[in-house]
Every structure is written in C-alpha cells, then in structure tokens.
Amino acid sequence: MKIIMLGAPGAGKGTQAKMIAEKYGIPHVSTGDIFRANIKNGTELGMEAKKYMDQGLLVPDELTVKILLDRVAQADCAKGYVLDGFPRTIPQAEVLDEALNKLGEKIDYAINVDVPDENIVRRMSGRRACLKCGATYHIEHIPPKKEGVCDTCSSELVLRDDDRPETVQNRLKVYHEQTQPLIDFYTAKGVLKTVDGTVDMKDVFAAITNILG
Numbered sequence: 001m002k003i004i005m006l007g008a009p010g011a012g013k014g015t016q017a018k019m020i021a022e023k024y025g026i027p028h029v030s031t032g033d034i035f036r037a038n039i040k041n042g043t044e045l046g047m048e049a050k051k052y053m054d055q056g057l058l059v060p061d062e063l064t065v066k067i068l069l070d071r072v073a074q075a076d077c078a079k080g081y082v083l084d085g086f087p088r089t090i091p092q093a094e095v096l097d098e099a100l101n102k103l104g105e106k107i108d109y110a111i112n113v114d115v116p117d118e119n120i121v122r123r124m125s126g127r128r129a130c131l132k133c134g135a136t137y138h139i140e141h142i143p144p145k146k147e148g149v150c151d152t153c154s155s156e157l158v159l160r161d162d163d164r165p166e167t168v169q170n171r172l173k174v175y176h177e178q179t180q181p182l183i184d185f186y187t188a189k190g191v192l193k194t195v196d197g198t199v200d201m202k203d204v205f206a207a208i209t210n211i212l213g
C-alpha cells in the first residue's frame, strides 16, 4: 500500500504517518526527518537544506526528489510506504508519478489531514521533537511522560528552529502557494481522502483506518 500524507505544516501528518506505518507494517518516509538527520550529521546535503528550512522555504525540487526516489528504492519499501512531507509541489508529484508509472505502480491513497490556519500556529509552538528518534510531542495535547524527555529513547526534546511563530507564518504561506494545489492533483487521480485533523489524534487515526481498511 502506497500512501501520501497531505496537509499544512503541523496538521498532524507525522503523528498519523507513524501510527499508519506501525499498523500496516510499512515504512514511514519523512523528507523532513531525512533532512534533519543530515543537518545533525553535518553532511553537505544537510547544510544545503538548512539554508531553506530555517527560512520556512522549501528545499529545491532537484535535491528533494533525488533523496526521496533513493529512499523508496530501498528494499524495505517494496511492499509500500507512507510518505510524510513529500510531495510538496506539483513537479515533485509529477516526478513521483512518472517513477511509479515506470514500475507499473501507483499511489493508493492521498490522505489530506485538514486543519485550519488558526489552529496551526498553536500546534507548532507547542510541538516538541526528538532529534534522535523523530518522535513528536505536544506540550498540551500529547505530552511526554517526563517533561523535556523523549518517551522512546530518553533524549532531550527541542522546539524546532522552524517552529518559531515568525517562521511558521512563512511555512503556511508556502503551503498555500505550493503544496495545496496537490489536493486538486490527487482529487483528479481519484485517490484523495480528506479527514478532519482538528479532533483528538486517536479519532483522526480512526477516520484514516476506516478509509484504508
């Protein structure tokens, strides 16, 4: 099963993608996580990506597409995957589509997690992330057992540089301009499903599993 998560930054794509990955036994592929791992390890790719990420801008398509295609070509993706944060532009979606076409494959579902802009800024300022294992928390809605410490790997939790309110506004603008058109793109392909992302994360997940079966 090949699934794409769509939605504004902070809509809960990552939170839901992790649960989907676990339930259906497919890898969770997050381009944001891949970039952050590269930044942490000081790779050339990481340094290039950081320039854009810190401003709330998208990393250029050429760079992003290559990383994603390499990742989904790995053996663990053979039975499917859940993409979180990719595609984010029409050209990215087109490249993915072509690559899948060549293999005689296609995206089965594009799940649009719908959250209005008003809720987003609050979500992002409360988000705390584990840079080691990728786990995500929310100080009010989904707190870790011990404040500031990851439940899974006991590492320190941080407010991502790009989750500060100034940057969030930019990311929302970029979302509306460059990523939202994907809703029409996947609607036209007949695979778009929209769920209400404002309810409790368990209820969002229930709506998603209803769709995926």
Ligand code: ADP
Binding pocket: 008, 009, 010, 013, 014, 031, 032, 033, 035, 052, 053, 054, 056, 057, 058, 059, 060, 064, 084, 085, 086, 087, 088, 089, 092, 162, 171
């Ligand atoms: P969020 O989950 O909050 O939407 P991500 O972790 O997906 O954030 O992405 C963080 C940043 O990484 C983005 O703001 C962007 O700069 C970069 N990024 C991630 N995925 C892509 C992509 N598919 N295309 C371009 N840039 C990306």
Ligand code: ADP
Binding pocket: 007, 008, 009, 010, 011, 012, 013, 014, 015, 016, 123, 124, 126, 127, 128, 136, 137, 138, 139, 141, 142, 197, 198, 199, 200, 201, 202, 204
């Ligand atoms: P995205 O990957 O779309 O950027 P995340 O999954 O990282 O979004 O979620 C953004 C923030 O909102 C995180 O702090 C997360 O813990 C929190 N969150 C996710 N889903 C919900 C929900 N249904 N209700 C409240 N907060 C949520």
Ligand code: ZN
Binding pocket: 130, 131, 132, 133, 134, 135, 150, 151, 152, 153, 154, 155
């Ligand atoms: Zn962790």
